[in-house]
Amino acid sequence: MGTFIPNTKEEQLKMLNEIGYKDFDDLFKHIPAEAKVKGKLNLPEGKSEIEVDRIVSGLAAKNTVFRSIFRGAGAYNHYVPSAVDAIANKEEFLTAYTPYQAEISQGILQSIFEYQTMIAELTDMDIANASLYDGASAAAEACAMFKDRKHSTIYVSEAVDERIRTVINTYSFGRNTEVKIVPKKNGVTDKAELEKMLAEDPASACFLMQYPNYYGIIEDADELCKITHDNDAKFIMYVNPISMGVLKTPGEIGADACIGEGQPLGLGLEFGGPYLGFLAANQKFMRQIPGRLIGETVDSKGDRGFVLTLQAREQHIRREKASSNICSNEALCALKAGIYMSTIGPKGLKQVATLCSSKAHYMADELAKAGLERSHDGEFFNEFATKCADADKLLAALEAKGILGGLKLECGCILWCCTELNTREDIDEVIATVKEVF
Amino acid sequence: MKLIFEKSISGRGQDIFPACDVPEVLPKVELRKTTAHLPEISENEMGRHYTALAKRAHGVNDGFYPLGSCTMKHNPRINEKMASLPGFVNLHPLQPAHTVKGANELISGLEAALCEITGMDAVTFQPAAGAHGEFTGLLLIKAYHQDRGDFERNEIIVPDSAHGTNPASATMAGFKTIEIKSNENGMVDLESLKEKLGPHTAGLMLTNPNTVGLFDENIMEITRLVHEAGGLCYYDGANLNAVMGIVRPADIGFDVIHMNLHKTFSTPHGGGGPGSGPCGCKEFLKPFIPGLTCKDGKEYTRAEKSIGNMTGFYGNFLVMVKAYTYILTLGAEGIPAASSNAVLNANYMQEKLKDIYPVAFDTTCMHEFVLCLQDIYKDTHVSALDVAKALLDYGIHPPTMYFPLIVHEALMIEPTETETKETMDEAITAFREIYDLLRKEPEAVQACPQTTPVLRLDEVKAAREPVLKYKFD
Numbered sequence: 001m002g003t004f005i006p007n008t009k010e011e012q013l014k015m016l017n018e019i020g021y022k023d024f025d026d027l028f029k030h031i032p033a034e035a036k037v038k039g040k041l042n043l044p045e046g047k048s049e050i051e052v053d054r055i056v057s058g059l060a061a062k063n064t065v066f067r068s069i070f071r072g073a074g075a076y077n078h079y080v081p082s083a084v085d086a087i088a089n090k091e092e093f094l095t096a097y098t099p100y101q102a103e104i105s106q107g108i109l110q111s112i113f114e115y116q117t118m119i120a121e122l123t124d125m126d127i128a129n130a131s132l133y134d135g136a137s138a139a140a141e142a143c144a145m146f147k148d149r150k151h152s153t154i155y156v157s158e159a160v161d162e163r164i165r166t167v168i169n170t171y172s173f174g175r176n177t178e179v180k181i182v183p184k185k186n187g188v189t190d191k192a193e194l195e196k197m198l199a200e201d202p203a204s205a206c207f208l209m210q211y212p213n214y215y216g217i218i219e220d221a222d223e224l225c226k227i228t229h230d231n232d233a234k235f236i237m238y239v240n241p242i243s244m245g246v247l248k249t250p251g252e253i254g255a256d257a258c259i260g261e262g263q264p265l266g267l268g269l270e271f272g273g274p275y276l277g278f279l280a281a282n283q284k285f286m287r288q289i290p291g292r293l294i295g296e297t298v299d300s301k302g303d304r305g306f307v308l309t310l311q312a313r314e315q316h317i318r319r320e321k322a323s324s325n326i327c328s329n330e331a332l333c334a335l336k337a338g339i340y341m342s343t344i345g346p347k348g349l350k351q352v353a354t355l356c357s358s359k360a361h362y363m364a365d366e367l368a369k370a371g372l373e374r375s376h377d378g379e380f381f382n383e384f385a386t387k388c389a390d391a392d393k394l395l396a397a398l399e400a401k402g403i404l405g406g407l408k409l410e411c412g413c414i415l416w417c418c419t420e421l422n423t424r425e426d427i428d429e430v431i432a433t434v435k436e437v438f
Numbered sequence: 439m440k441l442i443f444e445k446s447i448s449g450r451g452q453d454i455f456p457a458c459d460v461p462e463v464l465p466k467v468e469l470r471k472t473t474a475h476l477p478e479i480s481e482n483e484m485g486r487h488y489t490a491l492a493k494r495a496h497g498v499n500d501g502f503y504p505l506g507s508c509t510m511k512h513n514p515r516i517n518e519k520m521a522s523l524p525g526f527v528n529l530h531p532l533q534p535a536h537t538v539k540g541a542n543e544l545i546s547g548l549e550a551a552l553c554e555i556t557g558m559d560a561v562t563f564q565p566a567a568g569a570h571g572e573f574t575g576l577l578l579i580k581a582y583h584q585d586r587g588d589f590e591r592n593e594i595i596v597p598d599s600a601h602g603t604n605p606a607s608a609t610m611a612g613f614k615t616i617e618i619k620s621n622e623n624g625m626v627d628l629e630s631l632k633e634k635l636g637p638h639t640a641g642l643m644l645t646n647p648n649t650v651g652l653f654d655e656n657i658m659e660i661t662r663l664v665h666e667a668g669g670l671c672y673y674d675g676a677n678l679n680a681v682m683g684i685v686r687p688a689d690i691g692f693d694v695i696h697m698n699l700h701k702t703f704s705t706p707h708g709g710g711g712p713g714s715g716p717c718g719c720k721e722f723l724k725p726f727i728p729g730l731t732c733k734d735g736k737e738y739t740r741a742e743k744s745i746g747n748m749t750g751f752y753g754n755f756l757v758m759v760k761a762y763t764y765i766l767t768l769g770a771e772g773i774p775a776a777s778s779n780a781v782l783n784a785n786y787m788q789e790k791l792k793d794i795y796p797v798a799f800d801t802t803c804m805h806e807f808v809l810c811l812q813d814i815y816k817d818t819h820v821s822a823l824d825v826a827k828a829l830l831d832y833g834i835h836p837p838t839m840y841f842p843l844i845v846h847e848a849l850m851i852e853p854t855e856t857e858t859k860e861t862m863d864e865a866i867t868a869f870r871e872i873y874d875l876l877r878k879e880p881e882a883v884q885a886c887p888q889t890t891p892v893l894r895l896d897e898v899k900a901a902r903e904p905v906l907k908y909k910f911d
Contacts, residue, residue: 002767004512004704005779006858015782015859019789024778027785028684030802031653035690037774041683042554046769049516056763060525062540064533074750075531081454083481087488089518095497097508098710100838103830103890106439107495108709111488114442117907121474127906130710133566136750163750170728170746174577174611218467248468261750271541272531272751273566274712286904292710297900305892309900315569315606316841320615325606328567328700328715332708342442342477342484345451349474355458362460379465399534407532424459 002046066404068426070363072383072417073214073407074135074161075272076264078242078352079421081343084266088336098292098328102307103299109306112331113294115338122244122341122349123258124251125280130292131334132326135261136164138277139238140171141324142259143179143206145281145288146234151205152177155197158184159213160238168208182207187215187376187385189224198231206234206256212243215376215415216360216383221253229254241265241278242419243381245353250280257281266340267333276333287313290324352420356382359418363427367416370434375413385413389438397437403430439494439891442487443908446477452484475910494891495709496835502861504787506806506838506850507601507649509679509701511780516767517705517760526759531751539735541755546733548762549716555773556675556695557688558718563753564729568676569603570748571696571715572643574728576611577745578694578719579641579670581726585743591640591669597626599650599842601676604643613640620844624650624799626660635667645674646690647681647804649842649850651784661691670694678702679854680781680805683774694719703761714757729753779855780805783862787853790866794873798845806852808845809837815847820876820883822847827894828875830887832868 007015013023021027028036047055069077088094092107099105099112112130119128132138143154154172156165158181165181172179180201182194189209198204207228212218221237228235234256239247242264250258262276263269281289287310295309315322344352360382364374367386375385388394391408398405403426406416418427479487496503503510520526529538549561565571576594583591594608595616605615616634621627625648642664647653654660661671673692679702681687687695699705700713707713719727728745729752730738768776781804788797788807798808811822826836826849838850853862876883887893 003772004856035685041770043770046772052766056520059540059544060523063525064537065528090492091499092492092495092497094706095499095513096709097707102895104496106891107491120907134749166747176612268527269530271529271755274754295900296905297896299892299895305895307895307900316602319602320605320609322606325569325603325610327569328711328713330712331710345478346476351455358462361463379467
């Protein structure tokens with residue numbers, strides 16, 4: 001069997017005897033007999049490292065790793081610079097707990113403070129927190145920030161990814177909050193409907209939109225923000241962090257809070273997790289922010305240092321009155337995002353955003369020429385939907401070539417995505433396959 | 439030490455991205471006018487920056503980490519190696535089911551193992567952390583009662599010794615928290631429980647062993663009383679490391695549980711996460727489970743009355759890979775052996791310290807125990823915080839401080855099973871030396887730490903004048 005217990009059986013027995021127990025049974029005699037497990041667990045016997053490696057590697061080998069990926073829809077195949085994992089896997093980062101003891105946790109605290117700064121810079125917002133679980137749960141937490149006794153209804157655009165909306169609904173089932181969907185029209189939020197719904201509801205708390213939205217379209221966030229604010233509700237933007245390299249930012253638009261999925265910032269696809277929920281907000285809402293916040297301070301000598309701060313919002317102090325129950329977050333993923341943003345810098349951010357946009361526009365043009373017209377008008381960033389007579393057939397043909405095509409939507413359309421990793425050659429291969437199939 | 443922004447020089451940077459091989463096109467909308475002040479730094483300088491940060495951190499691999507309730511056990515290297523296999527890392531969560539058979543097989547295998555360890559009938563991996571698992575479990579309880587047409591059950595009973603996440607999760611799930619007192623032995627007061635049970639009881643949340651490290655002897659009676667009142671029993675699995683293979687939560691009357699894979703199942707905590715907080719339940723709660731699962735390698739399905747989703751996809755998959763690797767390594771004998779040794783180590787340390795540092799409840803403990811420094815503080819004005827800070831100068835991560843709330847001046851110590859007798863003996867010596875010092879020279883202890891990269895930090899200033907990001911010139 002494999003074990004990580006260092007002490008030998010003899011040492012254990014000696015220790016037991018030294019503190020007054022005959023053996024392990026004696027140590028556990030205070031547990032009522034009826035509560036104890038009878039016999040052994042029905043699990044395989046323990047294994048050596050080599051055997052374990054073989055089994056788990058065998059499972060990994062059963063999966064298909066596509067050589068070329070044109071699917072996004074919430075998880076994006078970006079390049080992860082070599083430094084990211086090399087640095088993040090340092091054991092001091094990897095094997096530490098939450099930095100409760102600031103004096104020996106300055107490295108972790110400072111890295112998170114730097115991350116908070118970078119997220120605030122990326123989104124142009126005043127402040128950011130230390131991380132949440134993923135984009136979808138961050139969206140649900142952001143909506144809860146703006147609920148008070150007078151304002152309780154959450155409005156979410158239908159053009160927001162259904163997965164995100166489902167998580168918002170689930171959290172709202174908990175908090176007994178009503179969620180209303182603002183319908184979409186031609187792939188974007190129906191402004192007139194939003195205006196009407198908010199105007200009719202004095203209890204509206206906030207409106208959440210996605211930017212670019214689920215169909216890849218860059219909605220008129222300025223106008224949506226204005227409508228929301230004119231009706232006394234808070235405006236929340238769910239953004240693609242890479243798009244921030246070129247798109248007008250939530251800060252410039254005037255959002256009250258901004259959240260998103262941080263996975264594109266140096267995390268792999270990882271079959272959906274661990275990912276990174278980021279949350280940034282206007283300074284005014286500092287005390288409504290869920291989760292950890294790292295703040296700057298000084299030590300008893302007057303030297304700069306960092307601590308967990310504004311903990312009066314948190315569960316271990318406020319218990320049932322806390323702004324959220326979150327305790328563990330995604331610190332190591334936030335560290336990776338910080339390393340990623342340091343690696344690419346401001347120029348790299350613009351460059352990667354430009355690459356993504358350019359390739360997606362090239363692909364959209366070429367697909368249109370090959371007969372796959374776009375499903376919507378409207379400007380897009382790196383995702384777009386096209387009509388397709390037989391999506392299953394095309395996607396199967398691509399899969400046979402080791403290409404993960406776009407995602408088939410309920411309407412039968414395909415939602416395509418390009419990143420900097422898709423070369424012109426790869427795109428041309430997809431186009432050639434379209435021509436073969438149809 | 440400088441912030442990375444203070445090391446940034448305009449024009450420096452790293453070359454990651456290639457030239458564009460298609461015409462450059464940006465969307466025809468109003469574009470960003472501001473520039474994000476991200477660092478401009480060479481790879482070498484960046485590497486040194488983070489290495490310097492790493493040197494100012496303390497992980498399990500740096501030294502003893504007896505942080506109570508957090509189970510800071512060794513994080514095996516094989517776990518990391520398996521979680522970095524390209525066949526896991528490069529999977530898109532929305533790939534066709536037949537292309538991710540291995541991943542889903544692993545998830546099913548882990549579910550089966552956790553069901554065996556806890557006695558539950560199903561596990562969902564949607565929750566990304568322990569508190570998230572609590573929230574999930576409470577939503578299952580809520581959905582169950584409402585599905586039976588019972589909308590009156592809006593109270594969750596929580597002992598005063600509970601983790602802060604318990605009442606906070608209850609609030610998030612829309613319940614009112616009803617606190618019950620602990621008795622003089624640190625266990626659930628049965629009379630207090632009986633008083634609070636009634637037609638509004640949705641359930642009870644309990645950690646067993648509880649947060650003072652004691653196994654509640656009345657556990658069968660407690661869960662029976664809750665069930666009789668029509669409530670369900672929720673097991674906070676934060677302390678599962680004490681009882682694996684010894685007691686199964688489902689066998690002692692619990693209906694729902696969350697586990698912390700980043701505690702009990704050896705996946706690292708990453709300086710605060712990512713964790714994974716799978717939620718297990720009995721058969722009758724299965725219809726409410728969140729998320730999509732794929733059991734047949736062909737298609738994803740959702741439980742018929744599913745509460746929805748807790749995360750965007752399937753939870754923290756790579757953390758599951760690590761936990762599965764760990765369970766395969768330990769197996770049927772290794773899992774109970776881990777818990778047994780965790781309990782032995784805790785009792786060993788308790789026995790060696792209790793003559794000078796009074797134990798909150800002097801009896802056989804499970805995987806952790808709580809010292810009560812109230813009298814020491816009265817005599818010397820040296821607090822639990824001071825003793826904790828003094829340990830820093832010994833290179834030991836201090837125990838959990840001031841928790842549970844029912845013990846004053848508390849230090850909660852959890853050595854875990856992966857520590858040697860020598861490591862614990864060294865820590866015991868450190869504790870004893872600190873004790874000698876606090877009796878002779880209390881100011882010296884109050885002035886600790888002295889050897890750390892920074893000294894005690896002004897938390898009041900941090901909260902009163904919040905600076906949450908770097909201010910650029």
